[in-house]
Amino acid sequence: MKVKRQLILICTGKDCKKSGGKELYRELKKSTAKEPFKGQFKLIKTKCMDMCKSAPLAVAKDFYFKKTSPLKVLEVLKKP
Ligand code: FES
Structure with missing residues (x-):
C-alpha cells in the first residue's frame, strides 16, 4: 500500500541557517511527527534556493x- 506524503522543503543554505533554518527544520520535524500530522509530511533539507533575502x-x-x-x-x- 502506498502512503501519500506531502513534501516540505526547508532551505538550510548559509543565509537561511544564520536566520534559523536549522531550528525551523527541527521544530517542523518534531511537530509533524505528532498527531494530527503524523505520517502526512516528508521534510527535506535543501541547499540555497536563491531567495536568501527571505531567509x-x-x-x-x-x-x-x-x-x-x-x-x-x-x-x-492544518488547512485542508
Ligand atoms: S540560503 Fe536559503 S535561500 Fe539562500
Whole structure:
C-alpha cells in the first residue's frame, strides 16, 4: 500500500541557517511527527534556493514561506 506524503522543503543554505533554518527544520520535524500530522509530511533539507533575502525559507503546499516560523507553516498545513 502506498502512503501519500506531502513534501516540505526547508532551505538550510548559509543565509537561511544564520536566520534559523536549522531550528525551523527541527521544530517542523518534531511537530509533524505528532498527531494530527503524523505520517502526512516528508521534510527535506535543501541547499540555497536563491531567495536568501527571505531567509529562513520553506516551501510547502505550493506556498513559499518567507521569513517564516514553525507556527506560520503549521497553520497553513492544518488547512485542508
Ligand atoms: S540560503 Fe536559503 S535561500 Fe539562500
